[in-house]
Amino acid sequence: MLKSLVAQVAALAALVYLPSEAWASGVGQLASFLKGTRSASGAFTQTTVDRKGKAASQAMSGTFRFERPGKFFWSYEKPYRQEIVSNGKKVYVWDPDLRQVTVRSLAGAMPASPAAILFGNNDFRRDFDVKEGRAESGLEWIEAVPKVRDSSFTRILIGFQNGLPGEMVLRDNFGQTTTLRLSGVEKNPAIPAGAFEFRIPKGAEVLQQ
Numbered sequence: 001m002l003k004s005l006v007a008q009v010a011a012l013a014a015l016v017y018l019p020s021e022a023w024a025s026g027v028g029q030l031a032s033f034l035k036g037t038r039s040a041s042g043a044f045t046q047t048t049v050d051r052k053g054k055a056a057s058q059a060m061s062g063t064f065r066f067e068r069p070g071k072f073f074w075s076y077e078k079p080y081r082q083e084i085v086s087n088g089k090k091v092y093v094w095d096p097d098l099r100q101v102t103v104r105s106l107a108g109a110m111p112a113s114p115a116a117i118l119f120g121n122n123d124f125r126r127d128f129d130v131k132e133g134r135a136e137s138g139l140e141w142i143e144a145v146p147k148v149r150d151s152s153f154t155r156i157l158i159g160f161q162n163g164l165p166g167e168m169v170l171r172d173n174f175g176q177t178t179t180l181r182l183s184g185v186e187k188n189p190a191i192p193a194g195a196f197e198f199r200i201p202k203g204a205e206v207l208q209q
Contacts, residue, residue, distance in 0.1 A: 026132055026142035029160035041065035042185030051175030065189075070106055071196040085198040092198040101200050104209040133157060139166055 043063050048056045058079045066072040070088040075081075083094040086106050093102040127148070133141030139159030146153060157169040168180040200206060
């Protein structure tokens with residue numbers, strides 16, 4: 001469950017604006033995005049439905065920032081608080097209500113996940129079979145299928161418009177579909193030193209995975 005959550009967060013944290021240039025294909029826009037983006041910040045919304053289309057959890061929203069390679073800060077603000085922070089080596093999931101921090105290696109969360117497409121290195125075809133998808137709702141879509149069988153996801157769809165990944169649809173092994181949307185995104189902002197370092201709060205329970 002944590003692996004899936006981290007994969008979703010890393011993917012979302014990497015969605016950013018590119019220059020206003022028209023590309024014909026979603027795959028071409030993805031390649032340009034990977035080449036031209038080193039960091040970003042913005043806001044997000046996240047919804048999840050089950051295989052029958054019913055809400056599987058409450059809608060969530062918050063803010064994010066990221067910096068390649070492998071650093072991100074993902075903050076859920078509604079309907080409850082939670083922070084997911086990576087310093088490029090370890091991922092910290094902080095639940096202030098439970099006063100609990102879960103720690104795991106970033107390497108264990110990244111392979112064959114959405115993060116490997118948008119957040120990791122630029123060789124996305126190594127871990128995914130990628131093809132052009134549909135053009136719908138003003139977006140040019142790509143479809144990515146993991147090459148490994150033990151991935152948390154069965155299929156990933158990403159919609160682009162003018163170089164902007166505007167929407168991501170993640171379908172997991174439990175039949176759930178998570179839809180991610182961004183707003184107020186800033187490309188390549190100046191990010192303060194230490195922005196991705198997590199300090200474990202005094203008295204918090206620490207769980208290692």
